[in-house]
Amino acid sequence: MNVSELTLLVLRIGFLLLLWMFIFGIVYALRSDLFGQRVRKMKTDAAAPAAAFPASAVPAAVPGPVAAPAAADAFTPPVARASPAGGNSGADGGRATAQNTTRLVITSGPKAGTEFPLGAETITIGRSSDSSLVIRDDYTSTHHARLMLWNDEWMLQDLDSTNGTFLAGSRVTVPTKIPLNATVKIGATSFELRR
Amino acid sequence: MRRLRLPQKLRNLELFLLLIACFINASAVVLVQLGALGELDPTLVLLGAGLSALVITLHIVLRFVARDADPFILPIATVLNGIGIAMIYRIDIADKQGGWESAAVRQTVWSALAIFSAIVVLLVIRNHRVLFRYTYIAGLVGVLLLFLPLVPGLGKEISGARVWISFGNFGTFQPGEIAKIALAVFFAGYLVRNRDSLSMVGKKFLGARFPRFRDLGPILIVWALSMSVIIFQRDLGTALLYFGLFLVMLYLATGRLSWVILGMGLFLGGALLASQTLDYVNGRFTNWLDALNPDVYEAKGGSFQLVQGLFGLAKGGLLGTGWGQGRPEITPVPQSDYIIASLGEELGLAGLFGILALYLLFVARGFRIGFAGQDDFGKLLAVGLAFVVALQCFIVIGGVTRVIPLTGLTTPFLAAGGSSLVANWIIAALLLRLSDTVRNQPRLVV
Numbered sequence: 001m002n003v004s005e006l007t008l009l010v011l012r013i014g015f016l017l018l019l020w021m022f023i024f025g026i027v028y029a030l031r032s033d034l035f036g037q038r039v040r041k042m043k044t045d046a047a048a049p050a051a052a053f054p055a056s057a058v059p060a061a062v063p064g065p066v067a068a069p070a071a072a073d074a075f076t077p078p079v080a081r082a083s084p085a086g087g088n089s090g091a092d093g094g095r096a097t098a099q100n101t102t103r104l105v106i107t108s109g110p111k112a113g114t115e116f117p118l119g120a121e122t123i124t125i126g127r128s129s130d131s132s133l134v135i136r137d138d139y140t141s142t143h144h145a146r147l148m149l150w151n152d153e154w155m156l157q158d159l160d161s162t163n164g165t166f167l168a169g170s171r172v173t174v175p176t177k178i179p180l181n182a183t184v185k186i187g188a189t190s191f192e193l194r195r
Numbered sequence: 196m197r198r199l200r201l202p203q204k205l206r207n208l209e210l211f212l213l214l215i216a217c218f219i220n221a222s223a224v225v226l227v228q229l230g231a232l233g234e235l236d237p238t239l240v241l242l243g244a245g246l247s248a249l250v251i252t253l254h255i256v257l258r259f260v261a262r263d264a265d266p267f268i269l270p271i272a273t274v275l276n277g278i279g280i281a282m283i284y285r286i287d288i289a290d291k292q293g294g295w296e297s298a299a300v301r302q303t304v305w306s307a308l309a310i311f312s313a314i315v316v317l318l319v320i321r322n323h324r325v326l327f328r329y330t331y332i333a334g335l336v337g338v339l340l341l342f343l344p345l346v347p348g349l350g351k352e353i354s355g356a357r358v359w360i361s362f363g364n365f366g367t368f369q370p371g372e373i374a375k376i377a378l379a380v381f382f383a384g385y386l387v388r389n390r391d392s393l394s395m396v397g398k399k400f401l402g403a404r405f406p407r408f409r410d411l412g413p414i415l416i417v418w419a420l421s422m423s424v425i426i427f428q429r430d431l432g433t434a435l436l437y438f439g440l441f442l443v444m445l446y447l448a449t450g451r452l453s454w455v456i457l458g459m460g461l462f463l464g465g466a467l468l469a470s471q472t473l474d475y476v477n478g479r480f481t482n483w484l485d486a487l488n489p490d491v492y493e494a495k496g497g498s499f500q501l502v503q504g505l506f507g508l509a510k511g512g513l514l515g516t517g518w519g520q521g522r523p524e525i526t527p528v529p530q531s532d533y534i535i536a537s538l539g540e541e542l543g544l545a546g547l548f549g550i551l552a553l554y555l556l557f558v559a560r561g562f563r564i565g566f567a568g569q570d571d572f573g574k575l576l577a578v579g580l581a582f583v584v585a586l587q588c589f590i591v592i593g594g595v596t597r598v599i600p601l602t603g604l605t606t607p608f609l610a611a612g613g614s615s616l617v618a619n620w621i622i623a624a625l626l627l628r629l630s631d632t633v634r635n636q637p638r639l640v641v
Contacts, residue, residue, distance in 0.1 A: 003229050011226055012517035016542065018222065019549040022215050026556055029208060033563065067418050104223065111641045122569060123638070130567045134640040189641050 094155040096178045096193040109189030123147040139163045139187030154178045206258050208267035216270040217247040229437035230519025242303045249310045256314050263630035271557045272623045275608035283444030283611050305613035309575025313624035314337045321627050330384025332478040356430040368402045371433050372618035375583050383575035386448035394449035418442045418461050425469050432590050432602030439586045442507050444579045483600040500527045502596050504536035515543030530611040533602050537594045558585040568633040577629045580622045
């Protein structure tokens with residue numbers, strides 16, 4: 001069997017193309033890792049959250065990050081009503097510790113009303129799919145914040161996020177102890193730690 | 196907790212990429228045969244099929260014991276290994292070697308052994324935290340392996356460097372390759388235990404906080420270790436590899452730039468001193484700085500090999516001469532230290548950059564695994580293992596392309612050499628294991 005020059009040339013370029021297709025295949029599969037998760041378009045109408053959170057028809061999507069502290073205040077009444085301890089958010093129930101805290105409840109946003117149990121491990125929050133709590137909206141950074149146990153108390157640490165993490169309406173700059181039932185707000189989602 | 200369907204998705208992606216990888220490997224061997232022989236010879240294709248079967252076995256093992264492992268590491272390692280075998284086979288053809296004694300068959304058998312050891316590692320180490328318990332044993336084993344070639348009767352000197360041990364007729368083994376894994380485990384464990392004293396205290400000087408004198412012990416010990424490798428084993432590359440590994444892990448554990456400045460100063464000082472006093476180091480520097488000088492080129496132990504490699508790369512141009520159609524065999528040791536020059540000649544700049552991109556992806560996955568990790572030991576170990584591969588690539592490829600002085604190290608996964616293959620496949624297995632344990636399943640997606 002004799003192979004012509006032309007066949008060899010075609011095969012040579014074909015091999016290089018194959019190699020690069022393999023590389024780009026990997027990069028394409030990695031795209032969410034390299035460029036961040038795709039942002040889901042937020043619905044601006046209140047229909048979706050209102051259905052899940054009938055107590056008050058608060059708009060889920062806050063127009064911008066600047067409005068976040070004000071929005072956190074707006075969320076406080078339904079939150080306080082929902083919490084068994086009652087009283088103002090951020091002031092009641094004392095600090096969240098490993099003993100008295102059992103779950104994390106989403107109080108506003110597209111998935112308002114859902115909850116999951118807390119163990120002893122750190123909860124990472126962000127847009128990346130390896131976070132424990134994945135929040136995919138325009139305002140959340142890839143690795144936004146984390147909740148961790150420190151000396152048996154739950155601490156909230158902002159991981160240098162673009163739009164900030166808000167605890168009871170004020171921006172978190174240093175790792176902060178979280179009170180029970182206080183509203184933590186990230187992007188258009190807020191949640192609380194509860195008994 | 197409801198088990199998400201993500202894991203099987205990852206494994207299916209891996210299988211898909213793996214099939215492409217096996218196809219790339221097979222077509223490389225076929226192209227070598229067409230280019231160099233002009234005909235197809237089924238023996239090595241059969242061997243290659245055996246290798247593909249082993250890689251698929253590893254994939255099936257992953258489906259059972261590490262469902263959440265990273266899906267990219269295995270296909271990347273497979274392609275690099277396969278391209279290496281194809282190039283070694285190509286040089287065998289040029290050297291008129293064939294049959295069971297040829298380097299390509301030997302490399303294939305070693306690959307099989309290496310993949311088998313990767314499977315064993317995955318089956319035995321079910322959680323990387325067990326390695327943390329053996330920190331100091333790993334350190335001892337690493338140092339012993341490193342200095343094993345100096346034992347009289349066991350060690351063997353090849354082209355000046357004394358880094359091999361020989362098993363009579365069976366072949367030689369480079370224990371330093373395995374030592375790098377043991378040392379990475381040791382450094383990770385040691386730094387997790389002791390980093391507070393290395394990172395907190397010290398005086399501020401020129402904007403950086405420098406460590407106290409009494410905390411300099413570890414870095415000085417590792418420095419002395421790598422200097423003794425330069426002096427007694429006459430191997431510059433290995434010394435740079437271990438010291439660089441320690442420095443990066445130290446920086447990672449403490450977050451202090453002063454350690455890097457201090458360490459680089461120490462190593463540069465040591466290397467400069469060595470180049471003045473040790474003949475072979477001095478020769479390497481001359482070959483590097485004055486490679487194209489005819490006197491240096493003609494001299495015994497001169498820059499002949501380096502310049503031949505550069506000529507080969509130049510001949511390859513943008514798209515290369517094609518598999519089997521260049522003359523890479525003119526360069527000395529074209530299948531081990533100079534495999535990058537051989538590949539550059541036959542695959543050209545496009546192929547060489549493809550190979551570098553594969554290394555980049557491999558190392559980036561390692562860093563990503565470390566970044567996603569929840570425990571400090573796992574983080575340090577993953578980044579350390581990935582960095583050792585990256586540094587080794589830099590030392591070898593930088594040496595061949597005349598960026599740094601040439602030192603003899605193997606190109607990970609590509610170059611002919613059993614010990615290197617075994618070590619790198621074990622690194623791949625450890626990264627797979629780490630990525631399985633650290634991958635965080637989302638509790639809730641909003």
